[in-house]
Structure formats: C-alpha cells, structure tokens
Amino acid sequence: MKKLLFIILLLISSITLGKGSNYIFGWSHLNDPDLNIPRGGTSNGPEVILDTEPHTLWKQLQNTDLTKFEKDRLSILSMAGKYRVYFDFMETMGFVENYHPKQPYQSWATEFVEVIEEEKYFISLQHTIVMYYKQEDGLISDPVVMKHWRQDWQYEDNIINKYIGNKTWERNKISWSQKKGTWSQSVYQVDDSPRYQSYGKWIHSVNFSSWSSNETWRQLPRREYSVRDDYDVLIGINTQTITPTGWVHEQNNKKVLLNKGHEVLAKEIGIARYERIKDFNWEAGNEYWDKTDVFWRAVRSAWNKKLNNSKIFKLQNEVDGEILFSKLFMLADQYAKGDTKVISSIQAIVDTHAK
Numbered sequence: 356m357k358k359l360l361f362i363i364l365l366l367i368s369s370i371t372l373g374k375g376s377n378y379i380f381g382w383s384h385l386n387d388p389d390l391n392i393p394r395g396g397t398s399n400g401p402e403v404i405l406d407t408e409p410h411t412l413w414k415q416l417q418n419t420d421l422t423k424f425e426k427d428r429l430s431i432l433s434m435a436g437k438y439r440v441y442f443d444f445m446e447t448m449g450f451v452e453n454y455h456p457k458q459p460y461q462s463w464a465t466e467f468v469e470v471i472e473e474e475k476y477f478i479s480l481q482h483t484i485v486m487y488y489k490q491e492d493g494l495i496s497d498p499v500v501m502k503h504w505r506q507d508w509q510y511e512d513n514i515i516n517k518y519i520g521n522k523t524w525e526r527n528k529i530s531w532s533q534k535k536g537t538w539s540q541s542v543y544q545v546d547d548s549p550r551y552q553s554y555g556k557w558i559h560s561v562n563f564s565s566w567s568s569n570e571t572w573r574q575l576p577r578r579e580y581s582v583r584d585d586y587d588v589l590i591g592i593n594t595q596t597i598t599p600t601g602w603v604h605e606q607n608n609k610k611v612l613l614n615k616g617h618e619v620l621a622k623e624i625g626i627a628r629y630e631r632i633k634d635f636n637w638e639a640g641n642e643y644w645d646k647t648d649v650f651w652r653a654v655r656s657a658w659n660k661k662l663n664n665s666k667i668f669k670l671q672n673e674v675d676g677e678i679l680f681s682k683l684f685m686l687a688d689q690y691a692k693g694d695t696k697v698i699s700s701i702q703a704i705v706d707t708h709a710k
Contacts, residue, residue: 382445382456393443393461394582399489400465403439406631409599410436416564416597424510427538427557430564430597431478431508437467438601439632444578444625446610451620460578466503467637468629476510485640498639502651502687504550505543512539516552516662518572520588520613523669524549524662540568540593546680547654548670548709549662550574553593565596586610586620601629646691653698654683657705668709679708 382390412433416426445459464484472479482503488496511534516524539554551573557566573589574580591608606625612618661668672679682704686697 389458394458401487401495403632404634406633413599426559430557433597434480434602435468435470436631438629440464440627440629442627444623446621446623449621478508480506483640485637500639500643502545507541509539518551525667546683547658568593587613600631603628647687650687650690653701657702661705661709671708674707
C-alpha cells in the first residue's frame, strides 16, 4: 500500500518540469528568486512528438450549418485524445496585510482522455496518465499508469451538487431559466468521489469554441492542501477552450477563509494546456482499462447512488487510518488480477467515507 500511495502522490502532486528557473511574469518587480523557480519535484520525461495537424472534430466545428447544440457536443467530444499537458498556477494579488505571493506551481503529464459514456445529452470523459521518466542512468523507466480525473457533461442539468466547504456537498436545484441552453460539468477525483460541479454556456464564433462556468466552489487541490492550510476553499471560474490541436483549461480563483466571513486571502490564475501528441506508447494504459473497466464502472455507479440520494453529505478521505483512494485502487488491482468478488465491497466503502 505504501508503494501505491507513493506512486499516486508522485503522479498527482509532483509531476514537475525539472527545467530549472522559469520566468514568472507576474512578480518580476519583486526581488525574490523563489518566485522565479516554481515549486515541485525534478522529474523529466522523454521528448514527445506534437501532432500539429488540426483535429478532425475541430474541422467539423467550422461547419456553419451546425446548430449550436451540435457544436456544443462536438466541442466536448473534441477534448478526447492523447496529450502532453502542462499545468501552471500563480498567485496574482493578495488582500491581507503583509501579503507576499506564494511560490508558483508548474507540472506536466502525458495522458489520454477517452469517451467512456455518450448519449445525446450526456458525455463522460475519463483522463488516464501514462508516464515514462528519465532515470539517473539516462534510461527511460517502465510506464507508470494511473487513473486520473473525470469530467461529466450534462445538457440542461436540473441538479447541482454544490461544494459548501468543510468537505461537504449540498444538493441544489437549478431553475429552468438558469439551466436553459447550459451544460453542467461535474469533475471527479481519481477515486471518482466528487470534486466540484458547475454549469455554464458554450459560445461559438467562426473559429472559436469556449465554455465558462458560473462561480464554483471547490476543495483545495492536492497541489495546495499537501503544503498549505492558510485558506479553506477555492472559489473561481473555469473556462475550457478548444484549439485546432487540443484544448486549454483556464482558472481564475479566489482563495477564501470561511471562518472569517469569507475573507479572500489571494487570487490565482491557472492554465492547463492539452497538446495532442502522436507516436507515443499508450499500451500500458489501455491494458489497465481492459482489466479494470468493469470495476470502475461499479465505482461510478456507487457514487451516483450516493449523490442522487443525498441532500447533503460530508466526505471523509480517511476513516480508521485507511485512505479512500488507496482502498479503491488496491481493490482495482485485485480485480485486475482476477478477484472479481471485491466488486461487492465498493458500495460499503463509498457509504463509509461519505455520510
């Protein structure tokens, strides 16, 4: 279990560029060398080949005969693919006395995004990391695979499970006037527990397709809660924009303290660039899903049951010294090795950690 936990933490909190100093545009006037060196580890991966040919679905988006709804669906579906991803986060301003910006954060990954469910008004996209590392001896490591986050899209959704702080979610209805023409985006953790949910509209012009959320509450991300405890929630706007060769996720977040009347500590910007790559070996990731697809489908079903039948619930990541994602990942490994009986334990685990 310790080895599994180490690999997961490495992948989702310390997959960093390892390229030394990087110019940070926001704080060039401060004489603080730490602000020009993003925090994180020092891992590096092999060179990848970018796919510079505009994607088929991008080309289809330029069809002026499509309805807005058809363009909405195409935009969501076009996020599926095989990518190199760069993540950048930086605090841009502070609102408390003697504020000093925290060290920026940069990381990278290679991951594929696939459509795991598709209906007319619903699309589910699963992200899976497949990483290769440059080792000290110069050789490339064996692949490291991890099920990553998931995003579900629902047209004119009438229920939002809103994060309200203190690891608690509350079920909220959306009126017809608010939901008309919108898509909800539900984002889930690596163990399929809820992370945040919001809704907004796609906008399209001649060669531009982009979705922006309404203001969204969410827990501290792992890149923050593993090193910080000076604020309670992120409240921000998410924007996802389709490009010819990938897509970009932008964030504009406030870092808020709930026990001080929603005092804002600072604001940050974040950007994740998904760039399509080709001639990359994804075989280990595909093999993982061949062996665990049924298991994770059951996990999603258990979480849906919890969400659909709870007006409010609190998530406990650790119960009796056992961590939620560790439990489920261990069971997934057992399932992959042929122990299909473990699937019967899933609902009890979810119910234990979400009450």
